[in-house]
Amino acid sequence: MRARVLVRPKAGILDPQGKVVERALPALGFEGVRNVHVGRLIELDVEDPSRLEEMCERLLTNPLIEDYEVVTDPGSGPAATGRGAEGSPPGGPAERPAPGRVSP
């Protein structure tokens, strides 16, 4: 099965890459851009998707600093969400767009 793991810096921690991109866009004339975060996309074929969460917790992400979402049928939405969101400041993750969705 094809799976996609979306990894992003945990809300509330320093994301210097996101900040740099956020500053670079207006410099190119793209105004009105906020809350830019740069993460990582890992795509993989797995025989046993039930083990994906364990893979994420042990190797693919560092739960101290990253949140993740697993999409096992890319295009149909997240299958599992990293538990790392506990303790995030209010308004953090909720302000971010849902994965797999493209804004019009």
Added chain:
Amino acid sequence: MIGVVRFPGSCDEVDALKAASLVDEARILWHQETDLEGADAVIVPGGFSYGDYLRVGAIARFSPIMGAVIEFARAGGAVLGICNGFQVLCEAGLLPGALLPNQSLRFLCRQVEVEVVDAGTPFTRACEEGERLSIPVKHTSGCWFAPAEQLDRARVVLRYAPGHNPNGSLRDVAGVCNEAGNVVGLMPHPEHAVDDFEGSTDGRKLFSSLARAFV
């Protein structure tokens, strides 16, 4: 004997070996080995272990030698992680927190002043608390971060002196240890400050601390 781990991509292991040799016999431990050859202390050196792929330290943490290092650390053995070694020990869960990219996103290489906060570890007992040391840093991911539940409990060993935090590290942390104090991680490189030609010999104190710890 002081064992110095070598991963593919390590680059400071020879300097660490030479610095350790000032105080004791020192030997390289290859990453595929599964025992520490009877080492009394272990140094996990700086560099770019396994190319720093995925995340700094993430792959090295699962190498065969790290199984032995983790067991040794849990039994109270003295383990020092320097720079990439610090990142590896954090990934291994032996130290609190994680190392994020520098706030500036730039690679940094400079001499910094650090203050000894905790002189109770095997690597700082030759220092005085509050003492200043001049030691270089050189890293891209040296911004220490710990979530709230770890932050207040974390034992800080070295702190960047006021105005010397090069990377945005939380609470100016330059080095931490585990609760027991036997596992220490530092971003500054004491092995690059052991001879006059390097401009400072302050790093020697960390190695001579270790010699004292053996006695």
